[in-house]
Amino acid sequence: MFHPLRVSAIERITDDAVAVTLAVPAELRETFRHTPGQHLNVRYTVDGQEVRRSYSICAPATEQPGEPVLRVGIRMVEGGAFSTYALKELAVGDQVEAMPPMGRFVLKPRPGLFAAVVGGSGITPVLSMAATLLDREPTARFCLIRSDRTAASTMFLDEVADLKDRYPDRFQLVTALSREEQSAGLPSGRLDTERLTGLLPAVLPVPEVDGWFLCGPLGLVRGTEKALKALGVDRSRVHQEIFHVDEGPADVTVVKVAAPSDSVLTATLHGRSGSWPVENAESLLETVLRSRSDAPYACKGGVCGTCRAFLVSGEVRMDRNFALEPEETEAGFVLACQSHPLTPEVELDFDR
Template sequence: MFHPLRVSGIERLTDDSVAVTLAVPPDLHETFRHRPGQHLNVRYTVDGQEIRRSYSICAPATEQPAAPALRVGIRLVDGGAFSTYALKELVVGDAIEAMPPMGRFVLTPRPGQFAAVVGGSGITPVLSIASTLLAREPDASFCLIRSDRTAASTMFLDEVADLKDRYPDRFQLVTALSREEQQAGLPSGRLDRERLTALLPALLPVAETDGWFLCGPLGLVRGAELALHGLGVDRSRIHQEIFHVEDGPDAPAGPRIETPAAGTLTATLDGRSGKWPVQDGESLLETVLRSRADAPYACKGGVCGTCRAFLVSGEVRMDRNFALEPEETDAGYVLACQSHPVTGEVELDFDR
């Protein structure tokens, strides 16, 4: 369910990114209290067209009685309707509709050693994770390995520097720039699998680290995941969130699936069930949206996980999946925006 929230602050971070703060009215405080690492799905109408996007919350997670802090980082995307609007037209006082915070790329503060490998705007949820962890748990430490194009394009420089100043013994920062040499630190270049395999063991005990958080473009996240697997990290300790996927050999679009004759979808959403025919080639999310405009979605690209649903019965095929962990798919969850029926009858439950 979407709620209108007023923009209370806009801060320019770089030439192509801003941080937007949304004010939450008192009656919605508990609805919008986020866990560190979660994101907001926002909705806005631009030139008569409804646009939905997903943006991670960078602010530390708050607890009662403090008001929830909703500050999201937005980077300009070429041709991006909402990011262009946010950077060029959005002003304090405007209203943006937002769903309550969601997402499973989270860390509940606890003692231990944690680390993250991030690229570009992938710093956004990890900033919330690290700042919340270090503030609430004195027996926790955090190592941040971040990659950016140049120093000028690096988001949240001041916030990360503040963590380094406040927690000098518990926060470690390593920065790599792909298009610019640094006076100190790593030589320029991308953080690929080979480079991370050599770098990480010099920073911390890789396999014993309690949790790894990977966030950013697909290539960086996949390379970091492979490096960690090669260094003996257990799969359960690796958490990832993809921020950008380009079509290519690593991200196949998948064929359009021809649905069975007389195929039908039964779906439960907000306690109400319906049954509809599946039109040839459409995704199960598209089937639901023809009758239920309140069906949850944001990116429609298999990245954000907003349309996650439990497959009650039948069989489906997903074109792509960059949002669900293997444990989730093993448990029966699918992405409705990427799912096509393989059997004539399919049932989904969006409420589980």
């Protein structure tokens, strides 16, 4: 369910990025408390069209009574309807509709050594993770390896520097700039699999890391996954969230298979079930949306994971999947926006 929230602050953090803070009414404070790493799905009407997007929360999570801080990072994307609006027109006092925080790319504070490899705006959820962990767990350590184009384009530069100042013995920072030379000893250029395989063991004891968090463009995330695999890291310790998929990965194949002409979808959402025919080549999400406008979605591109549902029965194919972990698909979860029926009857449960 979406709730109207007032914009209470807008900060320009780079030439093409802002941090937007949303005020939470007293009656919604518990609803909008977040776990570090979660995101908000927001919607707004731009030029008469409803636009939905997902933005990660960068503020630390709080357990204290009072208003939770909902601060999200937004970088302008070429052709992006909401990001362009946020940077050029959104003002303090405006209202934005948002769903409660969601997402499974999270770090619940606990003792241990944790590491993150991020690129560009991928710093946003990880900033919340690091700040919350270091504040709540006096023995926890965090290593942040971040890749950006230039120093001027680096989001949350001051906030990350503040973490380094506050926790000099527990927070380690390594920055790589792909389009700018750095001082001797600091990495420059793109962080690919080969470079990461050499860099990671040089900056921290890889076998001792309790959890890896990868966030940013598809190429960086996939490259880091390969490097960690080569270094012997167990897949269960690696968590990832992809922000951009412009590269068009070779290992994802979109298979155009005609759905059975008489397929019927049964779906459970918010405790209510219904059945509808699947028309033409539409996705199962589109089938549900024809009758249930409250069906959860944001990107419709297989990236954000908002439309995750459990496949109760039947078979489907997914065109793309950049959001679900292997263990989730093995357990029977699918992305409704990318799923098409392969059997005459399919049943989904959005409530699991």
